[in-house]
Amino acid sequence: MGDTLLAVKNLKKYFPVRGGLFRRDIGSIKAVDDIDLTVEEGQSFGLVGESGSGKTTVGKTILRLVEPTEGEILFEGRDLCKLSESEMRHLRAEMQMIFQDPYSSLNPRMTVKRIVGEPLLIHKWGKGRALEERVRELISLVGLMEDHLFRYPHEFSGGQRQRIGIARALAVEPKMLILDEPTSALDVSVQAQVLDLLLELQKRLNLTYLFISHDLAVIRYICDRVALMYMGKVLEVAAVEDIFQNPMHPYTQALLSAMPVADPEYQPEEIILEGEISTLGGQEGACRFGPRCPARDTARCGKEEPMLQEVEDGHLVACHLYD
Amino acid sequence: MDNDLLVEIKDLRLNFRTFDGISKVLNRVNLKIWRGDILGLVGETGCGKTMTALSIARLIPCPPGEIVGGEVFFEGEDVLHKTDEEMRLLRAQKLAMIFQDPTTSLNPVFTIGDQMIDIIGSRTDTSKASRLSMLGSLGSLIPTVRKLRRGARERALEMLRRVGIGDAAERIDDYPHQFSGGMRQRVLIATALSGTPSLLIADEPTTALDVSIQAQILRLIEELVDELNLSVLLITHNLGVVAKMCQKVAVMYAGVVVEYGSAIDIFKSPKHPYTIGLMRAIPTYGTKKGEIKGIPGTVPNLLDPPRGCRFHPRCEHAMPRCAEEPAPAPVAAGPDHEVSCFLYS
Amino acid sequence: MSVAVEARGWWGRWRAENQGLIEEWRRSLYRFRQSRLSVLGVAIIIFLLFVAFTGRYWVPYPDDAGFTTHVEIRLQGPSRDNLFGTDEYGRDVFTRTVWATQTSLIAGTVIVLVGGFIGIILGGIAGYFGGRVSEVIMRLTDIMLAMPGIFLALAITAALGPSILHAMLALSITWWPGYCRLVQAQVLSVREEDYVEAARGIGASRPRIIFNHILPNCLSAIMVKASMDFGFAVLSLAALGFIGVGAQPPVPEWGAMISKGREFLPYGWWYSTFPGIAMFLTVFGFNILGDGFRDVLDPRARR
Ligand SMILES: Nc1ncnc2c1ncn2[C@@H]1O[C@H](COP(=O)(O)OP(=O)(O)OP(=O)(O)O)[C@@H](O)[C@H]1O
Numbered sequence: 006m007g008d009t010l011l012a013v014k015n016l017k018k019y020f021p022v023r024g025g026l027f028r029r030d031i032g033s034i035k036a037v038d039d040i041d042l043t044v045e046e047g048q049s050f051g052l053v054g055e056s057g058s059g060k061t062t063v064g065k066t067i068l069r070l071v072e073p074t075e076g077e078i079l080f081e082g083r084d085l086c087k088l089s090e091s092e093m094r095h096l097r098a099e100m101q102m103i104f105q106d107p108y109s110s111l112n113p114r115m116t117v118k119r120i121v122g123e124p125l126l127i128h129k130w131g132k133g134r135a136l137e138e139r140v141r142e143l144i145s146l147v148g149l150m151e152d153h154l155f156r157y158p159h160e161f162s163g164g165q166r167q168r169i170g171i172a173r174a175l176a177v178e179p180k181m182l183i184l185d186e187p188t189s190a191l192d193v194s195v196q197a198q199v200l201d202l203l204l205e206l207q208k209r210l211n212l213t214y215l216f217i218s219h220d221l222a223v224i225r226y227i228c229d230r231v232a233l234m235y236m237g238k239v240l241e242v243a244a245v246e247d248i249f250q251n252p253m254h255p256y257t258q259a260l261l262s263a264m265p266v267a268d269p270e271y272q273p274e275e276i277i278l279e280g281e282i283s284t285l286g287g288q289e290g291a292c293r294f295g296p297r298c299p300a301r302d303t304a305r306c307g308k309e310e311p312m313l314q315e316v317e318d319g320h321l322v323a324c325h326l327y328d
Numbered sequence: 329m330d331n332d333l334l335v336e337i338k339d340l341r342l343n344f345r346t347f348d349g350i351s352k353v354l355n356r357v358n359l360k361i362w363r364g365d366i367l368g369l370v371g372e373t374g375c376g377k378t379m380t381a382l383s384i385a386r387l388i389p390c391p392p393g394e395i396v397g398g399e400v401f402f403e404g405e406d407v408l409h410k411t412d413e414e415m416r417l418l419r420a421q422k423l424a425m426i427f428q429d430p431t432t433s434l435n436p437v438f439t440i441g442d443q444m445i446d447i448i449g450s451r452t453d454t455s456k457a458s459r460l461s462m463l464g465s466l467g468s469l470i471p472t473v474r475k476l477r478r479g480a481r482e483r484a485l486e487m488l489r490r491v492g493i494g495d496a497a498e499r500i501d502d503y504p505h506q507f508s509g510g511m512r513q514r515v516l517i518a519t520a521l522s523g524t525p526s527l528l529i530a531d532e533p534t535t536a537l538d539v540s541i542q543a544q545i546l547r548l549i550e551e552l553v554d555e556l557n558l559s560v561l562l563i564t565h566n567l568g569v570v571a572k573m574c575q576k577v578a579v580m581y582a583g584v585v586v587e588y589g590s591a592i593d594i595f596k597s598p599k600h601p602y603t604i605g606l607m608r609a610i611p612t613y614g615t616k617k618g619e620i621k622g623i624p625g626t627v628p629n630l631l632d633p634p635r636g637c638r639f640h641p642r643c644e645h646a647m648p649r650c651a652e653e654p655a656p657a658p659v660a661a662g663p664d665h666e667v668s669c670f671l672y673s
Numbered sequence: 674m675s676v677a678v679e680a681r682g683w684w685g686r687w688r689a690e691n692q693g694l695i696e697e698w699r700r701s702l703y704r705f706r707q708s709r710l711s712v713l714g715v716a717i718i719i720f721l722l723f724v725a726f727t728g729r730y731w732v733p734y735p736d737d738a739g740f741t742t743h744v745e746i747r748l749q750g751p752s753r754d755n756l757f758g759t760d761e762y763g764r765d766v767f768t769r770t771v772w773a774t775q776t777s778l779i780a781g782t783v784i785v786l787v788g789g790f791i792g793i794i795l796g797g798i799a800g801y802f803g804g805r806v807s808e809v810i811m812r813l814t815d816i817m818l819a820m821p822g823i824f825l826a827l828a829i830t831a832a833l834g835p836s837i838l839h840a841m842l843a844l845s846i847t848w849w850p851g852y853c854r855l856v857q858a859q860v861l862s863v864r865e866e867d868y869v870e871a872a873r874g875i876g877a878s879r880p881r882i883i884f885n886h887i888l889p890n891c892l893s894a895i896m897v898k899a900s901m902d903f904g905f906a907v908l909s910l911a912a913l914g915f916i917g918v919g920a921q922p923p924v925p926e927w928g929a930m931i932s933k934g935r936e937f938l939p940y941g942w943w944y945s946t947f948p949g950i951a952m953f954l955t956v957f958g959f960n961i962l963g964d965g966f967r968d969v970l971d972p973r974a975r976r
């Protein structure tokens with residue numbers, strides 16, 4: 006592992022909730038509520054959580070596709086939040102995103118060649134022949150064929166579309182990819198193809214991944230280090246094996262137990278959580294997971310929000326059980 | 329568990345007429361569902377899982393669909409030759425169905441209660457039911473209908489409580505958008521199971537849900553199955569869910585059931601190269617980087633499916649006869665374990 | 674389906690590069706043809722276009738389009754000589770109805786193009802930039818929509834003086850609010866699509882996002898509206914003619930003809946009826962064409 010490539014400090018993103026007659030702000034959704042992340046060069050950093058926990062918002066704020074409410078995003082030591090719009094546009098070549106839904110992330114009115122060639126045009130990599138060469142190279146890099154070049158997205162399967170998305174992201178040789186559930190819309194057999202492709206590309210091009218997913222098995226397969234999010238907060242961060250061998254947070258434990266295992270003979274006793282994740286933020290100054298927590302110790306959990314702290318070497322947990 | 333056969337599909341073939349020609353969507357599907365069993369139906373997208381399920385309820389849109397061969401038996405009766413009215417009653421009384429997307433299965437402009445009452449009403453009495461749903465809540469002005477509605481509402485409340493919506497009395501008049509995804513799926517299950525069905529068709533009931541909610545819903549289905557002595561056809565992409573829930577598994581590929589057997593057989597000693605490929609494609613606990621393996625290639629175009637075994641272009645064991653001879657017929661690979669592959673015949 | 678990379682001349686090369694597009698057109702055409710009604714719409718429109726642009730060369734009495742009088746045959750019913758009868762000056766109604774087709778179609782085109790253009794620009798700005806600009810544009814649109822455009826057009830023509838050109842001009846500049854609304858709503862929804870986000874993610878500039886990603890994806894809705902609208906544009910022009918601020922005599926125009934014919938209605942039914950049928954045909958034809966477009970371009974029909 007190398008140096009720190011991306012460091013996120015105290016990142017917050019609140020979305021205003023408008024309501025009433027005059028559409029005044031009547032509150033806010035705390036989609037991301039004060040999180041810190043450190044991603045090292047060449048690493049695959051996983052971000053897990055249920056839907057609505059704020060994973061996508063973290064990814065998009067890092068790219069400044071949504072403006073953060075507060076916090077610092079240091080990429081190679083530079084604070085992205087302080088860059089002007091045009092500086093940011095240039096920097097976008099360094100960090101690319103792959104979207105969750107392969108069906109809506111490609112412009113239906115552009116051919117594959119135009120889609121993959123667009124970043125090259127924008128970042129002035131070349132035109133005409135040179136551009137076409139590069140596009141062909143990218144297309145074969147992600148395992149598509151040349152006669153796909155002039156077709157439209159709706160002619161492709163989900164897996165193929167995701168490959169087109171990957172080709173577009175890799176066009177200008179970024180250092181880092183933010184992958185927002187890149188395989189959750191795909192079949193298992195195709196998911197395996199795409200995951201393999203991602204691993205191979207990472208090795209070949211020395212990429213750093215921020216890999217967002219709700220599938221713990223996929224995270225375990227791809228990532229080196231994992232952060233678990235719940236309602237905009239990080240509840241646990243550790244090396245991937247630590248999380249799976251020794252989950253500490255009650256939420257992590259429940260999620261791991263509820264994950265279906267593809268083995269009819271080995272079915273661990275599962276912890277079934279009550280209720281559902283609520284997006285409007287929990288009680289102020291209490292543990293957000295409290296209402297669903299099977300290990301809740303009412304006295305402290307209801308009065309004080311636990312802080313993320315290092316409990317073991319490189320293993321951080323936010324829970325009063327470990328104070 | 330009494331072992332009689334609830335559903336039997338024999339050599340079912342289904343075509344769809346499209347712009348580019350005739351799409352051969354199901355090609356000799358064979359499937360059995362035993363009473364009290366949960367049968368898992370797995371396979372890649374577009375391989376015909378939903379269409380197989382819909383054919384039991386005879387809900388395939390015709391046209392463009394066209395059943396060109398085979399038979400479907402439900403409780404020993406031939407489904408394909410019933411009249412429309414008989415089918416409607418069968419669907420209302422014996423079949424329960426829930427679908428993948430809990431948002432689109434509910435109408436956003438009616439309350440949860442109204443929608444449940446209409447469906448429950450249509451189960452109990454056909455003629456009154458049509459009046460019920462035609463008039464909507466206006467129907468309450470007619471005394472008999474009002475009584476029927478009240479009965480249906482009681483039943484709806486009972487079912488909502490049964491599926492774990494505790495404050496059912498307060499929530500029943502809410503609109504679907506006021507419910508979360510998990511709760512909507514509960515509502516659908518409650519509605520589906522409010523009659524006395526003998527088969528539940530669950531088409532990817534948890535695909536749109538989170539792991540922790542999925543666990544809740546699966547637990548709920550398990551409980552209801554025990555309680556009501558249901559059989560279930562569970563369609564899913566998630567092999568983990570199959571391993572957890574099902575006694576029997578059928579694996580489909582490009583419109584063919586390529587392997588059928590008990591869950592233990594399928595997971596522990598898969599025989600068909602496609603099933604083996606699927607098993608290798610999923611990362612589980614302890615899978616190291618580079619250990620999973622996708623199945624190369626993609627699902628074939630059903631307009632012009634490969635001749636012979638439809639899997640042969642992607643199969644690592646393909647032999648010349650796989651492409652030349654007609655598709656392999658199912659052969660026994662053990663007790664209650666069938667494979668359609670030339671390697672075993 | 675493989676592309677022959679060794680292109681046979683420029684035509685072969687063009688085909689290879691646009692293979693996707695060609696395929697898409699073929700599919701659209703197929704889907705279009707599925708609906709009989711829209712095929713009928715196209716047939717009607719082709720017929721109208723034919724009449725409009727060749728009519729002057731084969732109408733029986735080209736002079737009757739101007740100011741001629743044949744007192745001896747005034748207000749005759751349909752006969753072999755005068756298929757649609759004659760008007761109060763003895764002019765052939767058939768000739769005048771056919772002659773008016775061109776005027777109407779050209780006016781309709783101009784109105785829809787100018788109105789659409791203004792609407793797309795304003796709606797695009799309001800949709801993409803949002804904020805205060807959008808607020809101003811949209812309130813203006815609301816005001817315009819609340820007040821029937823035809824009144825405003827009426828006021829404008831009244832001020833400029835009645836003539837068919839002024840009527841066209843007035844309708845053109847009052848025709849945009851519908852488009853503005855539509856485009857704004859479309860842009861708002863397309864703007865949220867992942868592919869637009871993706872374009873921002875690769876560093877695309879604003880104009881590129883608007884012109885390459887957003888507008889092309891609003892186009893189908895605009896086309897549907899335009900084709901449906903065309904008939905109404907023709908109708909509105911006729912309405913102005915009917916009131917008397919549009920086409921001035923002796924220029925043949927359907928609205929003016931219907932209006933004039935009304936005076937002779939109890940007995941001279943043919944005078945108003947045939948221009949009326951022509952107008953109905955135009956509105957009907959463009960409407961079902963719009964329906965057909967909707968079927969073809971409906972994104973839900975894709976995939
Ligand atoms: N109305 C239709 N017209 C033409 N083809 C259809 C139609 N409905 C389904 N098909 C085709 O039938 C095949 C099987 O579809 P089906 O919905 O059963 O797949 P599935 O296995 O349920 O997939 P998924 O996992 O995505 O739900 C597909 O190839 C599909 O394209």
Ligand SMILES: Nc1ncnc2c1ncn2[C@@H]1O[C@H](COP(=O)(O)OP(=O)(O)O)[C@@H](O)[C@H]1O
Binds near residue numbers: 054061
């Ligand atoms: N543009 C937005 N406006 C308002 N709320 C938003 C917006 N984007 C996301 N949210 C809210 O922020 C929360 C986190 O969303 P997201 O980051 O998409 O979660 P995840 O990716 O983990 O599913 C959700 O409650 C979501 O509704």
Ligand code: SF4
Binds near residue numbers: 255293306325
């Ligand atoms: S702090 Fe308390 S409520 Fe929160 S997770 Fe830990 S034990 Fe549960």
Ligand code: SF4
Binds near residue numbers: 602640
């Ligand atoms: S029949 Fe042949 S091609 Fe088909 S799965 Fe068996 S070995 Fe492979």
Ligand SMILES: [Mg+2]
Binds near residue numbers: 057060061105
């Ligand atoms: Mg997300």
Ligand SMILES: [Mg+2]
Binds near residue numbers: 378
């Ligand atoms: Mg399906």
